[in-house]
């Protein structure tokens with residue numbers, strides 16, 4: 001998602017919904033200690049379970065939701081952030097929850113890696 005999404009599929013940089021859907025979403029899963037250590041501490045939740053979520057969005061999310069957004073830890077973002085792809089079920093849930101249209105999303109065809 002975000003910078004990984006080619007604009008001809010769907011431009012995630014005009015969205016950001018999956019980064020602002022739920023505090024439970026940008027969680028760590030299979031990250032190694034080394035991977036987590038590359039993320040600045042200020043962006044990590046107090047219980048170290050994932051990214052810090054404040055004011056309804058991941059603290060690393062920059063810009064304005066639904067207009068132009070970016071990831072402040074793009075190169076080191078959690079695995080869950082890498083696997084969410086435009087049009088997949090999580091993407092659709094996030095966009096719908098934030099009142100964003102889903103009709104223009106691509107059909108999900110099993111893409112699950114960047």
Ligand code: SF4
Nearest residue numbers: 001012015016018091
């Ligand atoms: S919710 Fe979907 S379209 Fe929006 S940034 Fe995430 S993957 Fe991209």
Ligand code: SF4
Nearest residue numbers: 019026058061071081
């Ligand atoms: S780490 Fe980056 S891609 Fe993941 S939820 Fe936060 S802003 Fe979005």
